[in-house]
Amino acid sequence: MWKNIEKSRINELNYEKIIGLFCEERMVEEAVEALQEMEGYGLRPSLEIYNSIIHAYAKNGKFNDASFFLNEMKEIGLEPETDTYDGLIEAYGKYKRYDDIGACLKTMELDGCSPDHFTYNLLIREFSRGGLLQKMEQVYRVMISKKMNLQPSSLVAMLEAYANFGILDKMEKVYRKVVNSSSLKEDTVRKLANVYIKNYMFSRLDDLGIDLSSRTGRNDLVWCLRLLSHACLLSRKGMDSVIQEMDEAKALWNVTIVNIILLAYLKMKDFTHLRSLLSQLPSRQVRPDLTTVGILFDAIEIGFDGAKTLETWRKMVLYRAVELNTDPLVLTAFGKGHFLRDCEEAYTSLEPKARDKKTRTYHQLIDLVIKHKAKES
Structure with a gap:
């Protein structure tokens, strides 16, 4: 027509x-x-x-x-x-x-x-995504010899490739080139953070958070990285400094922030501050998740008197469905505590039909762990 x-x-x-x-x-x-x-x-x-x-x-x-x-x-x-x-x-x-x-x-x-330079940039991105580092580096050398410009997206692809393989020195070298020319997605930042954590380079997390904040503003990931850096180093002064910055910026706390601080206090066996922060959760409008519950039980196991907190939670928290809202970087940095590992063991011991149950309350999960440990003993 x-x-x-x-x-x-x-x-x-x-x-x-x-x-x-x-x-x-x-x-x-x-x-x-x-x-x-x-x-x-x-x-x-x-x-x-x-x-x-x-x-x-x-x-x-x-x-x-x-x-x-x-x-x-x-x-x-x-x-x-x-x-x-x-x-x-x-x-x-x-x-x-x-x-x-x-x-x-x-x-x-x-x-x-x-x-041309478009082809070479494309090759770098594709070889990077495929994890073909030697081919990626070979193309990069050709580009350097031909004095061709590397596109920001190609640099980011190389950065992610090195982060995926945990090649720290090359990752940092490329990061220095990227940081001034391109903004990074949160997924890429998390990959870098994981490499730093696995290499116990916790101070780099603070640098990463500061770099990120200059481009995205001080969002949840920025606060997580910066606080996690000092918490992993068990630096009370550093943690207090970041918390003060958060308060001055009127940044809302979330369960990730709370759990980072609690885990640091747990590592320090600082039960006074641990108890104080647990009591502040309602006023800060932060709802505990599975990681928070695990921290409480792990603290009780090493001598913390958590009876009062547990009694309060029985009425206000433990009847709820289990949630895990903590940023995965926190568990990567601190590892899973005894309670979380017990939960996993108890869950894997269940029959397939029982595992398919979509929701469980904290009460039910705690009972499951107690019964499983009783069987094991």
Whole structure:
């Protein structure tokens, strides 16, 4: 109907737009039909049309079809450009077909189509995501030798790759380049934090939190990192300093902040401050979670008189469904206490049907742990 209204609409540019839209929506068969239709009108397809179809097939994992249209394009005298191969490389990376990436680069060279800085940046990102560090570093060296600029997203990909493998020195080297040129997602920051924690470099968590706050503002993750840094070092002065900053910024406390402080007091066996903070939870409007309950029971096990707190919680907390709202970084740093490990052992001892029970209250979980320990003894 659209074509019949005005015949002048039947032209290469309009077909290029229509085929591009079909490919964006992954309607590749419709795109191919449109290609055949335009050829029926005697119109010559453009490089952009073939690129759209080749990339759409590749994104769908249909690499044989992509190759068919790549060859057809060459047969009608259209020379592939770097963008043609970049789309294929990206799709090969998506499907983890890294050998095909190498073959694609060789085909590029045979076609006289030299990789440009977009291609090299793409290769770094794909090899980084695949954990192919040697290939990633090889491409990086080529880029340096050719004096090509590394895109911020490529630097971040390298940073994540080193963090995933826990390669501290290279991670820090890349981080210094990234920190002034690109903002990091929280997931990336957490990966860095995990590496620092596993290497007992707790002071770096404070630096990481300060760097993050300069870009995102002082959010929950910033306070978590900074307080966790001093708590792991058992620095009361450092913890008090961060708490004072939070109060001055009128930052609301959450269960993660509370549990970090409680865990530090537990490690110090500072029962006076432990009791004081537990009593402040209602006024600070913080609801205890499983980690908080575990801290109380672990403290009782080493001599803390928690009878009063436990009695209060029986009425206000323990009838609720079990929740675990503490940031995972906290458990990575401090480890799981005796109570949490007992919970896991008790749970794994249950029959499969009993494990499928969707919700349990703290009362029920505590009873389960007591019964399991009684059986073990």
